[in-house]
Amino acid sequence: MKNLLTLFFGLLLLSASFTGTSQENWSLQKCIDYALENNIQLKQQALNTVYSETQVNQAKSDRLPNLNAGISNNFNFGRSITYDNTYKNVNSSQYNGYLSTDVTLWNGLILQNTIKQRSLDLQATIQDLQKAKDDMMLSIAASYLEILFAEELELVSLAQIEVTQQQINRTQQLVDAGSLARGALLEIEAQLAREELQHVNDQNRVQLAYLNMYQFLELPIAESFKIEKPKLIEIRANSSMANSFDVFKNAMNVRPEIKAAQLRVESSRRQLDIAKGYRYPSLSFGANYYNLYNNKYTDFTGTDISFSDQLKNNKRYGMGLTLNIPIFNRYQVKNSISNATLQITDFEYRLQNSRNVLRKDIEQAYTNALAALNRYISSEKAVSSMEEAFRYTEEKFNVGMVNTVEYNQSKNNLTMAQSELLQSRYEYIFRTKILDFYNGVPIEL
Numbered sequence: 001m002k003n004l005l006t007l008f009f010g011l012l013l014l015s016a017s018f019t020g021t022s023q024e025n026w027s028l029q030k031c032i033d034y035a036l037e038n039n040i041q042l043k044q045q046a047l048n049t050v051y052s053e054t055q056v057n058q059a060k061s062d063r064l065p066n067l068n069a070g071i072s073n074n075f076n077f078g079r080s081i082t083y084d085n086t087y088k089n090v091n092s093s094q095y096n097g098y099l100s101t102d103v104t105l106w107n108g109l110i111l112q113n114t115i116k117q118r119s120l121d122l123q124a125t126i127q128d129l130q131k132a133k134d135d136m137m138l139s140i141a142a143s144y145l146e147i148l149f150a151e152e153l154e155l156v157s158l159a160q161i162e163v164t165q166q167q168i169n170r171t172q173q174l175v176d177a178g179s180l181a182r183g184a185l186l187e188i189e190a191q192l193a194r195e196e197l198q199h200v201n202d203q204n205r206v207q208l209a210y211l212n213m214y215q216f217l218e219l220p221i222a223e224s225f226k227i228e229k230p231k232l233i234e235i236r237a238n239s240s241m242a243n244s245f246d247v248f249k250n251a252m253n254v255r256p257e258i259k260a261a262q263l264r265v266e267s268s269r270r271q272l273d274i275a276k277g278y279r280y281p282s283l284s285f286g287a288n289y290y291n292l293y294n295n296k297y298t299d300f301t302g303t304d305i306s307f308s309d310q311l312k313n314n315k316r317y318g319m320g321l322t323l324n325i326p327i328f329n330r331y332q333v334k335n336s337i338s339n340a341t342l343q344i345t346d347f348e349y350r351l352q353n354s355r356n357v358l359r360k361d362i363e364q365a366y367t368n369a370l371a372a373l374n375r376y377i378s379s380e381k382a383v384s385s386m387e388e389a390f391r392y393t394e395e396k397f398n399v400g401m402v403n404t405v406e407y408n409q410s411k412n413n414l415t416m417a418q419s420e421l422l423q424s425r426y427e428y429i430f431r432t433k434i435l436d437f438y439n440g441v442p443i444e445l
Helices: 002-020 028-038 040-061 110-176 182-216 244-254 256-277 307-314 332-398 404-438
Strands: 066-076 079-081 087-089 092-106 282-294 316-324
Touching: 028 040, 028 110, 040 110, 110 182, 110 256, 110 332, 110 404, 182 404, 244 256, 244 332, 244 404, 256 332, 282 307, 332 404
Parallel strands: none
Antiparallel strands: 066 092, 079 087, 092 282, 282 316
């Protein structure tokens, strides 16, 4: 009940926004551009790209030396030895300071392979972001076409109301003249009531279609707009479509989900190289500097040693090479290599699955487009026949040769045929746009 009330008030606000403000017309491209710039999910996806860039930068920085410094202050109490080799109670304060640095010279190419892996991961996240944008563009296009379809349905139902209203006027004259019974007029008026109800439903469908569009765009209802009505393609019996096999073959080279899966396979191979790198020795260079100052240090004469002299006398330097040779590490390296090998297989399966999903989507879009084309051709013939049949029935009804039941049936058949024609038309347009999109062609109407 709560959801129904929410929907009711949403439609009420949407209807008020349609009638109470001067609205701007938005093209499909403007809707897409707005969504790409403002959609929260896309912004979140873009953060993954920034994170991956940071990971690449860190991997490159790991090749550099580090530099650390430290300082400490200790207070000493009690007996300590002096220069004359005796002990006495001395309370002192001592400051210690150091600088240290080290750099990896070689570690089995782990650093180099880590840079390659994270660069591949970055490229994969960029493709993920593009896939999210592509999905958003398709959703916006579907919503845009749904609005166009709903508005045309509304025009069809409005046209039917006008025809029925004209027929009511003619029937009223015939009833007043005594040529028809009043029951015929009542049945036509009932037909008008049904058509007015259908028109209200079609209006609601338009408003819901706009509401869906606003929600895709993260746009408040108060900032509503009307869409532009583009000149759509003419559909003919010999309309050509790209072959699904050719579309799939081309999509394999351009679709971001395939590129992302391929990049992750390569990334997993670099992970295997990293795991193998831990079998080899690593060589690093290190250096350090150390110094201290104690406020109670004296020379052999008992004279306090100055701060500068202590720094000169107490400094120590060190540098050296460290060679770390792995001998046995509880099979960690062996198991890491096994896990990395399994990960390669897993990502290869994911790549194959992405290809299969893409092929199925393209085949489905192609089959649906072909079916919609056939339905459109049949519906076009049906509408032509129904229009002729309705004109004939209307002429007979006007002279009393058919009753209102037959008249209403003929009129309803025409309305259904017109609705089916519109539905198949927009279905065909959307499916062919999907095929074009998979083929690398931007979405345009």
